[in-house]
Amino acid sequence: MSEASVAVHADADLLAQAVAARLLVKLLDAQAERGQASVVLTGGRIAAAVYRAVAALPARDAVDWSRVDVWWGDERFLPAGDPDRNETQARAALLDVVPLDPARIHPMPASDGPAGDDPEEAAARYAAELAAAAPGTAPLPHFDVLMLGVGEDGHVASVFPEHPVHYESRPVSAVRGSPKPPPVRTTLTLPAINTAEEVWLVASGADKSPAVGMALAGAGSVQLPAAGVQGTGRTLWLLDRAAAADVPTRLRSLR
Numbered sequence: 001m002s003e004a005s006v007a008v009h010a011d012a013d014l015l016a017q018a019v020a021a022r023l024l025v026k027l028l029d030a031q032a033e034r035g036q037a038s039v040v041l042t043g044g045r046i047a048a049a050v051y052r053a054v055a056a057l058p059a060r061d062a063v064d065w066s067r068v069d070v071w072w073g074d075e076r077f078l079p080a081g082d083p084d085r086n087e088t089q090a091r092a093a094l095l096d097v098v099p100l101d102p103a104r105i106h107p108m109p110a111s112d113g114p115a116g117d118d119p120e121e122a123a124a125r126y127a128a129e130l131a132a133a134a135p136g137t138a139p140l141p142h143f144d145v146l147m148l149g150v151g152e153d154g155h156v157a158s159v160f161p162e163h164p165v166h167y168e169s170r171p172v173s174a175v176r177g178s179p180k181p182p183p184v185r186t187t188l189t190l191p192a193i194n195t196a197e198e199v200w201l202v203a204s205g206a207d208k209s210p211a212v213g214m215a216l217a218g219a220g221s222v223q224l225p226a227a228g229v230q231g232t233g234r235t236l237w238l239l240d241r242a243a244a245a246d247v248p249t250r251l252r253s254l255r
């Protein structure tokens with residue numbers, strides 16, 4: 001279990017640049033330590049800004065991208081190439097720009113793929129792909145860093161408050177009736193997210209501040225998925241000032 005740290009940046013732009021720089025350092029450290037690195041991506045506006053910022057950093061070339069595994073924490077269950085898929089967004093912003101090994105890019109299944117239009121089947125296939133990359137009989141590979149956005153309602157990945165997926169214990173779940181469109185999704189569940197070495201919750205904007213404040217104060221721990229997230233080594237909240245407005249000053253450990 002890890003204590004959460006909070007870093008506050010002036011605005012969304014600087015936040016994205018700071019997270020991008022951190023991500024490069026984390027990937028470099030993991031490669032120095034383990035010979036390879038793995039990152040779990042998410043969707044949303046701030047995540048896309050981070051991916052663009054990584055692509056724009058000259059230091060990106062210091063990473064050996066051919067030894068980086070890319071996984072997704074959640075996906076909108078749509079046809080391949082749909083602009084609303086998290087995969088499409090990440091590919092356009094970063095994955096198509098850096099020299100990754102295509103075999104190490106692990107998108108969640110699309111609704112027109114071999115899994116067909118059944119999100120439960122898609123979730124089962126992704127669970128199998130994760131297990132195949134895991135050591136021994138473990139269900140999940142090592143994740144060096146797992147990035148999350150935060151919803152106004154405190155959701156992370158596609159784990160929504162008061163939705164059955166919030167209480168799901170299998171590593172990967174289908175989600176129907178998502179309050180955030182599109183309604184059908186697949187997601188890593190909280191127990192799977194919490195196996196990552198580092199979990200980064202990235203949030204920008206005033207509309208996020210109540211959920212962020214509640215999650216960090218522990219007040220919303222039962223209702224808010226964001227409050228139930230922690231990395232095995234580190235849990236890091238990366239915020240802009242507007243999203244941090246309700247975070248008690250004593251918790252702002254990093255700047």
Ligand SMILES: O=C(O)[C@H](O)[C@@H](O)[C@H](O)[C@H](O)COP(=O)(O)O
Pocket residue numbers: 042043044045046047074075076086148149150151155156157158180
């Ligand atoms: O696919 C998605 O929609 C997500 O993975 C979701 O969890 C997202 O990260 C948050 O809703 C924050 O999104 P914004 O940064 O756009 O507010």
